[in-house]
Amino acid sequence: MNTPVSLAITGRIALVTGAARGIGFAIAQALGQCGARVVVADLDLTAAQRAAAQLGGQGIEALGLAVDVSDEQQVLAMVAAVRMQWGDVDILVNNAGIVSTGPLLEVSAAEWNRVMAIDLTSVFYCAKAVLPAMMDRRAGRIINIASVAGKRGGGLLGNSCYAAAKGGVIALTKGLAREGGPFNITANAVAPALTDTEMTSVLAPDARARVLADMPLGRAGTPRDIAAAVCFLASDAAAFVTGEIMDVDGGYMRD
Numbered sequence: 001m002n003t004p005v006s007l008a009i010t011g012r013i014a015l016v017t018g019a020a021r022g023i024g025f026a027i028a029q030a031l032g033q034c035g036a037r038v039v040v041a042d043l044d045l046t047a048a049q050r051a052a053a054q055l056g057g058q059g060i061e062a063l064g065l066a067v068d069v070s071d072e073q074q075v076l077a078m079v080a081a082v083r084m085q086w087g088d089v090d091i092l093v094n095n096a097g098i099v100s101t102g103p104l105l106e107v108s109a110a111e112w113n114r115v116m117a118i119d120l121t122s123v124f125y126c127a128k129a130v131l132p133a134m135m136d137r138r139a140g141r142i143i144n145i146a147s148v149a150g151k152r153g154g155g156l157l158g159n160s161c162y163a164a165a166k167g168g169v170i171a172l173t174k175g176l177a178r179e180g181g182p183f184n185i186t187a188n189a190v191a192p193a194l195t196d197t198e199m200t201s202v203l204a205p206d207a208r209a210r211v212l213a214d215m216p217l218g219r220a221g222t223p224r225d226i227a228a229a230v231c232f233l234a235s236d237a238a239a240f241v242t243g244e245i246m247d248v249d250g251g252y253m254r255d
């Protein structure tokens with residue numbers, strides 16, 4: 001008899017960066033609801049522990065850790081701490097990110113480098129830190145949170161600099177899929193459009209209305225919408241999906 005399709009990831013260790021709030025928190029919560037043990041990693045230890053405690057109150061096994069994902073030593077220390085506490089990471093979700101706005105001519109080299117470090121280089125650091133153990137076990141899932149900005153060159157809130165970083169995340173995802181495939185490691189990305197979080201709360205009402213007018217589903221995404229796609233990609237149901245950039249965008253990228 002065929003095994004029923006299931007989104008269960010019972011007992012697997014999921015590491016979600018930038019998970020103290022917003023999309024990252026929703027991803028940690030949803031993966032936990034699918035049975036994973038979740039590491040809530042974020043810049044501020046207190047915020048990460050508070051989020052982990054909130055998940056703990058919902059019956060999810062969660063661990064709050066501090067990390068600046070743009071610092072390779074901190075990333076290595078985080079992965080070592082997870083290994084000490086629970087074991088090797090099965091599912092890595094690279095979600096931490098910042099947005100950069102405004103015209104390119106007003107972006108300083110320092111701002112450019114900061115956005116690249118947090119939005120793109122971090123994905124390289126985190127993937128590199130978990131890959132050896134995944135390769136040894138011939139199993140692993142890497143899910144990167146990109147953006148429709150990485151396909152369109154920005155446009156909503158993010159500028160060219162943000163778009164370049166997210167475009168890099170998309171290319172890196174495809175590279176990871178190529179290199180990870182022979183080891184049964186999948187790498188995929190989710191590309192949200194406008195999603196309601198603190199990041200997008202600064203969007204002017206008229207700009208928001210313009211974006212929504214171009215969305216077939218006529219509303220902004222919720223963190224939960226993005227988390228649902230991540231759960232699918234983390235599950236056995238997506239065992240044959242890799243190198244995919246999944247738009248979760250209310251139809252925004254339909255053309």
Ligand SMILES: NC(=O)c1ccc[n+]([C@@H]2O[C@H](COP(=O)([O-])OP(=O)(O)OC[C@H]3O[C@@H](n4cnc5c(N)ncnc54)[C@H](O)[C@@H]3O)[C@@H](O)[C@H]2O)c1
Nearest residue numbers: 018022023043068069095096097147192194195197198199
């Ligand atoms: N909200 C949207 O409309 C939208 C659209 C497309 C893509 N995204 C992407 O989704 C991801 C999450 O966005 P969000 O809207 O939840 O943002 P958010 O600002 O609400 O949350 C981002 C989280 O990342 C953490 N973070 C930032 N820099 C970090 C660092 N150096 N190290 C560790 N953690 C760090 C923050 O502390 C915060 O908890 C980002 O990668 C963002 O680019 C968001």
